[in-house]
Amino acid sequence: MNLKELYQEIILEHGKNPRNLRKTEGFNKDAKGNNPLCGDNVHVYLKLNGQKIVEDASFEGSGCAISMASASIMTDLIKGKNEHEAKEIVEDFLGMIKENPELKSEYLSKDEKTKLMCLSGVKQYPMRVKCATLSWHTMVSAFDEKKEEVKTEN
Amino acid sequence: MNIDQIKKEFPIFDEKIQNNDLVYLDSANSSQKPKIVVDRINEFYTKQFSNVGRSVHYLAVAATNLYENTRSSVQKYINAKDKNEIVFTKGATEALNLVANTLGQSYLQEGDEVLITELEHHSNYVPWHFLRKSKNIKINFAEINEEGEITLEEIEKKITPKTKLISITHLSNVTGAILPVKEITQLAHSKGIIVVVDGCQGAPHLKLDMQDLECDFYAISCHKMYGPTGLGVLYGKKKWLEELPPYQGGGGMINEVKKDKISYGELPNKYEAGTMATAQVIAFDQSIKFLESIGIENVMKHEADLVEYGQELLQKNNSVKLIGNPKNKGGVLSFTIEGVHPHDIATILDEDGVAIRAGHHCCQILHDKLNIPASARASVGIYNTKEDLDQLNQSINNCKKIFNL
Ligand SMILES: Cc1ncc(COP(=O)(O)O)c(C=O)c1O
Numbered sequence: 001m002n003l004k005e006l007y008q009e010i011i012l013e014h015g016k017n018p019r020n021l022r023k024t025e026g027f028n029k030d031a032k033g034n035n036p037l038c039g040d041n042v043h044v045y046l047k048l049n050g051q052k053i054v055e056d057a058s059f060e061g062s063g064c065a066i067s068m069a070s071a072s073i074m075t076d077l078i079k080g081k082n083e084h085e086a087k088e089i090v091e092d093f094l095g096m097i098k099e100n101p102e103l104k105s106e107y108l109s110k111d112e113k114t115k116l117m118c119l120s121g122v123k124q125y126p127m128r129v130k131c132a133t134l135s136w137h138t139m140v141s142a143f144d145e146k147k148e149e150v151k152t153e154n
Numbered sequence: 155m156n157i158d159q160i161k162k163e164f165p166i167f168d169e170k171i172q173n174n175d176l177v178y179l180d181s182a183n184s185s186q187k188p189k190i191v192v193d194r195i196n197e198f199y200t201k202q203f204s205n206v207g208r209s210v211h212y213l214a215v216a217a218t219n220l221y222e223n224t225r226s227s228v229q230k231y232i233n234a235k236d237k238n239e240i241v242f243t244k245g246a247t248e249a250l251n252l253v254a255n256t257l258g259q260s261y262l263q264e265g266d267e268v269l270i271t272e273l274e275h276h277s278n279y280v281p282w283h284f285l286r287k288s289k290n291i292k293i294n295f296a297e298i299n300e301e302g303e304i305t306l307e308e309i310e311k312k313i314t315p316k317t318k319l320i321s322i323t324h325l326s327n328v329t330g331a332i333l334p335v336k337e338i339t340q341l342a343h344s345k346g347i348i349v350v351v352d353g354c355q356g357a358p359h360l361k362l363d364m365q366d367l368e369c370d371f372y373a374i375s376c377h378k379m380y381g382p383t384g385l386g387v388l389y390g391k392k393k394w395l396e397e398l399p400p401y402q403g404g405g406g407m408i409n410e411v412k413k414d415k416i417s418y419g420e421l422p423n424k425y426e427a428g429t430m431a432t433a434q435v436i437a438f439d440q441s442i443k444f445l446e447s448i449g450i451e452n453v454m455k456h457e458a459d460l461v462e463y464g465q466e467l468l469q470k471n472n473s474v475k476l477i478g479n480p481k482n483k484g485g486v487l488s489f490t491i492e493g494v495h496p497h498d499i500a501t502i503l504d505e506d507g508v509a510i511r512a513g514h515h516c517c518q519i520l521h522d523k524l525n526i527p528a529s530a531r532a533s534v535g536i537y538n539t540k541e542d543l544d545q546l547n548q549s550i551n552n553c554k555k556i557f558n559l
Contacts, residue, residue, distance in 0.1 A: 003556060007502075007557075011557075012558065016493070040497075040527065041526075041527075062527050063527075064495035064496075064497040064498045065494070066498070082493060125501060131497065137241065
């Protein structure tokens with residue numbers, strides 16, 4: 001166990017000053033997620049343009065440093081990607097949080113991979129994995145226009 | 155009273171938890187178990203096991219006697235008038251569901267009002283909500299004051315001519331407020347209102363005297379009382395338990411079963427359908443013996459000292475904000491740290507072997523009222539020391555350091 005690995009500077013910084021913590025004006029996709037055990041909640045907004053590319057992504061909600069940082073980083077790097085690319089990135093991210101040692105997606109730049117890998121510290125904290133994944137599941141739900149709230153299962 | 159000696163009776167404190175000594179501050183969630191309780195479960199299963207109340211063979215009779223012994227011990231411990239006022243359940247949750255369900259079947263009518271408080275655990279709200287759905291009863295909430303207390307005056311204010319029942323916690327599992335249950339009961343009874351008490355946090359930490367409190371029902375959670383999981387106690391006044399219908403149907407709770415009619419058994423069997431948590435009941439006798447050996451007055455004194463000490467420590471710690479400041483307070487210290495989410499606090503404290511709880515502690519109504527999504531909670535038991543609270547404070551400081559506060 002290593003707290004320093006979990007709470008890296010980037011996480012603390014994003015947790016404290018989350019990017020895109022707002023509601024996208026003119027969003028056309030959104031979904032809510034919550035973590036019933038902790039009471040954490042997130043609302044993800046996406047604005048896709050005519051070419052189905054994410055023009056803007058944002059979120060509202062409250063949660064721990066891990067969940068805020070995760071949503072912050074996610075909404076930042078998803079901009080400019082299309083739905084197919086975004087979903088592949090989600091798969092890649094969830095795979096990494098679960099078991100894979102690294103990220104593989106060709107849609108992620110080296111810089112983006114480095115940022116996301118900062119969240120890999122949660123692997124050692126099974127109870128905290130859902131904090132890191134809630135916003136990602138919620139984004140998929142937004143793409144799929146699911147009506148029900150996302151509830152985290154690990 | 156020698157706390158080090160008492161602590162030695164709990165085998166878990168001999169363990170290293172992730173290479174740390176355990177600083178267990180989660181007793182409001184569930185208490186640790188003394189060796190005599192653990193051993194009793196083992197002994198019963200290895201040397202004495204049989205189901206109770208069914209067969210006439212030697213083991214069955216002996217097990218039944220042991221089982222009934224615990225009932226008598228509980229009766230004495232809580233000073234109930236009659237042994238048959240003690241019903242075993244799977245937990246306080248089931249005890250409260252039993253009360254709500256049976257009162258809903260035969261007593262509460264559409265339009266009746268049930269008064270609970272903003273401090274209630276979900277298990278003392280959801281069962282009443284079921285009746286709101288099925289019977290159209292109304293639920294009112296007594297509100298907390300600035301200190302996180304529920305006063306007698308507030309209860310009085312919320313009583314209406316339609317109030318039929320008041321269901322309240324004895325001791326809040328978040329703010330630690332101890333409610334004036336006796337006074338509330340007197341007031342309620344003067345208006346013909348039934349009183350149900352969620353005694354989960356009261357039973358392990360306060361002196362219990364049902365004949366003095368005079369409430370109609372009192373729910374106890376044995377696993378918070380140095381006893382086994384899977385067990386609770388419902389105290390109910392005899393007249394209610396006799397009058398109300400059964401809760402679950404099955405073996406053991408019947409008198410006679412025919413194709414066209416069924417009659418139910420007498421108390422306490424009427425409410426103990428099916429095979430009960432036999433080993434747990436028998437072991438719970440040892441939990442009571444353990445508490446009696448210390449003396450509840452000593453328990454209360456020790457825990458009051460701890461809370462006062464912990465409260466002072468945390469009040470002095472910048473950026474720590476305690477939740478509630480009740481005059482009459484039990485061993486619960488709930489808090490937030492400006493800039494650090496409770497889950498992050500719990501993870502960081504855990505690294506030092508300090509076990510606390512983070513979340514809404516099954517009290518979402520209260521957290522909504524306080525306008526916070528979650529809180530961190532340190533709660534004490536008989537085995538805790540001032541050093542434990544010093545460690546808590548030190549780990550909180552480490553937490554602040556990690557978050558650059
Ligand atoms: C105040 C309160 N009420 C009810 C319960 C539920 O008790 P049990 O676990 O025995 O069902 C708890 C324990 O979590 C509690 O703290």
